[in-house]
Amino acid sequence: MVERIDKSTSAEALLAATGRTREAWRALLEQAGALEWTHKATAEWLVNEQGVDGWWAQGITVDFEQTHKGRLPGQQADGTFVVSKTRTVPGERLDALAAVRTAIEARHGDAHGENLAASYPVVRWRLDDGTRLSAAAQKQGKSGTGINLTFEKLPDPAAMAPAEEEIAAIFEAAAG
Incomplete structure (x- = not known):
C-alpha cells in the first residue's frame, strides 16, 4: 500500500x-x-x-x-488515487518496455499513445473503467531496465490494492 x-x-x-x-x-x-x-x-x-x-x-x-487537510496516501490533488511500482526487466530500454507492453496489451488491448523517443520512453493506455495506465522505461542498468507502471485516476482507496495486484500480474507476465 x-x-x-x-x-x-x-x-x-x-x-x-x-x-x-x-x-x-x-x-x-x-x-x-x-x-x-x-x-x-x-x-x-x-x-x-x-x-x-x-x-x-x-x-x-x-x-x-x-x-x-486530510489528503490520503496515494491521493492526487484532483481527489483521484495513483499506484506506481518499478521493476527491473531484463534487456535494453526499448526491448524491456516492449516486453511489458506486450503483457499489458494482452490484458488491456492496444495502447492509445506512446513516446519512444522521450528521455524516459513511455506507452499509455486509457482503460474502460476510466483509469489510465502507463509504462515508462528508466535508464538501463547492469541487470536490465527499470520499468515503471502507474495506474492513475483510481476512484478511491479501495481501487488501489487491485491496481497493485494488476501491476504485479503484468510484471509476472512480462517475465514469463
Whole structure:
C-alpha cells in the first residue's frame, strides 16, 4: 500500500535540500494561510517565495495536505488515487518496455499513445473503467531496465490494492 510521504522521504534529505524540517515547513505554511490554498498555489508559493526546488515543493505540499487537510496516501490533488511500482526487466530500454507492453496489451488491448523517443520512453493506455495506465522505461542498468507502471485516476482507496495486484500480474507476465 502507498505510504504517507513523511514515511517515504527521509527527514535528513528534506532538511539538507530545503534548510527546514518537515515540522518547520508545516508551521510556515499554516502561518502563511496555505490551509485555504489549492495544491498548485501552495507549491508555487514554495518555489516563488521560498526558493524551494519544484520537486521538493511538491513533496512539502503533499506532506502539508496529508497532515492538515486530510489528503490520503496515494491521493492526487484532483481527489483521484495513483499506484506506481518499478521493476527491473531484463534487456535494453526499448526491448524491456516492449516486453511489458506486450503483457499489458494482452490484458488491456492496444495502447492509445506512446513516446519512444522521450528521455524516459513511455506507452499509455486509457482503460474502460476510466483509469489510465502507463509504462515508462528508466535508464538501463547492469541487470536490465527499470520499468515503471502507474495506474492513475483510481476512484478511491479501495481501487488501489487491485491496481497493485494488476501491476504485479503484468510484471509476472512480462517475465514469463
